[in-house]
Amino acid sequence: MxxxxxxxxxxxxxxxxxxxxxxxxxxxxxxxxxxxxxxxxxxxxxxxxxxxxxxxxxxxxxxxxxxxxxxxxxxxxxxxxxxxxxxxxxxxxxxxxxxxxxxxxxxxxxxxxxxxxxxxxxxxxxxxxxxxxxxxxxxxxxxxxxxxxxxxxxxxxxxxxxxxxxxxxxxxxxxxxxxxxxxxxxxxxxxxxxxxxxxxxxxDAPPLARVEGLPEPPAPDTRVGIVTSTLTGMASWYGPGFHGRRSASGEVFNQNDLTAAHRTLPFGTRVRVTNVSTGQSVVVRINDRGPFSHGRVIDLSAAAASNIGLRASGVARVQLDVLSAE
Known part of the structure; x- marks a missing residue:
């Protein structure tokens, strides 16, 4: 407090x-x-x-x-x-x-x-x-x-x-x-x-309505599939300490791939992750389990975090759109 x-x-x-x-x-x-x-x-x-x-x-x-x-x-x-x-x-x-x-x-x-x-x-x-x-x-x-x-x-x-x-x-x-x-x-x-x-x-200057210099949010990609469920929460990212190690799915974790860890979604599920602060989004594939920190809903690879402007802040509020299989 x-x-x-x-x-x-x-x-x-x-x-x-x-x-x-x-x-x-x-x-x-x-x-x-x-x-x-x-x-x-x-x-x-x-x-x-x-x-x-x-x-x-x-x-x-x-x-x-x-x-x-x-x-x-x-x-x-x-x-x-x-x-x-x-x-x-x-x-x-x-x-x-x-x-x-x-x-x-x-x-x-x-x-x-x-x-x-x-x-x-x-x-x-x-x-x-x-x-x-x-x-x-x-x-x-x-x-x-x-x-x-x-x-x-x-x-x-x-x-x-x-x-x-x-x-x-x-x-x-x-x-x-x-x-x-x-x-x-x-x-x-x-x-x-x-x-x-x-x-x-x-x-006593008037308040600002928005942050300067935010990138324009990309147009929704209608090719990625139908959104089956949506939720919001805090995202984090991981990479250097896990690069080259086996993920929970059995595949080798590559921090430069667009992947993510989720506690319950099936491996292979594709999720569109949108940084609500910047409007930037990225589609990731679930191939690992986590995050296990309280209040976090998804753990992104280093590459995915960079795509939505999350690397520097470490955490950010995101919207998750779970996508159907193509």
């Missing part, structure tokens, strides 16, 4: 000084050259354990404070990075105006003790926090000279990935380690929601 933010504080008509954050024990002050940004004026990092709450510690051990000139104005907007655990992995979430915008996910925690206050973390436990700080700093630089209308969600056809960009400057790439805090498990939808949150929070 995402950590809950502390109470917002005094009413807006109170003494403006009441909104001034207390000075942490140590702080790194970054002074941008332009003060046109009224949003990302203060970013504070509060690392805490899985069982901790942001309100439990009034004074962080360290803080990254971005305070451009004019930060004593009547309204001081705050971007805050909270370090936390997410499904046994270390994570850090960027909040703007108390709204979670981006979550950076790191490695597995070594142990998570059931007893309060006992959490042993991996050596790279601070890595998501540092990445989050970098995102906030980059946002500060761009916001100082840019217009929030330029924030977009874009499909990168070279890397086959979804990115959030400010004009031509990439800000983040959506993958298994950079997600929407309340992720939809769909990298394209996550990218669009992050872009729209940033647009609204950093400039």
């Amino acid at each position: 995402l950590p809950q933010l502390p109470e917002a504080g005094s009413p807006a008509d109170s003494d403006p000084s009441a909104f001034e954050p207390s000075e942490p024990d140590s702080a790194l002050l970054l002074q941008p050259s332009d003060s046109t940004d009224d949003i990302l004026e203060t970013a504070t990092v509060f690392p805490h354990a899985l069982d901790a709450r942001p309100g439990d510690a009034a004074e962080p051990d360290s803080a990254l404070s971005l305070q451009p000139p004019g930060s004593a104005s009547d309204t001081i907007e705050t971007a805050t990075v909270f370090s936390h655990a997410l499904d046994s992995r270390q994570a850090a979430t960027v909040y703007i105006r108390s709204i979670p915008v981006i979550t950076l996910v790191g490695g597995e925690l070594e142990t998570l003790s059931a007893s309060l206050g006992s959490v042993a973390v991996a050596s790279d436990a601070q890595e998501p926090q540092h990445r989050a700080e970098t995102v906030v700093s980059r946002l500060q630089e761009l916001a100082a000279n840019g217009n929030a209308d330029a924030i977009v969600a874009r499909w990168n056809s070279v890397d086959e990935s979804f990115v959030v960009a400010w004009g031509e400057e990439p800000l983040i790439t959506l993958d298994g380690e950079t997600i929407l805090p309340d992720t939809t498990d769909n990298p394209g939808e996550d990218a669009l929601q992050i872009a729209n949150r940033l647009r609204r929070l950093l400039g």
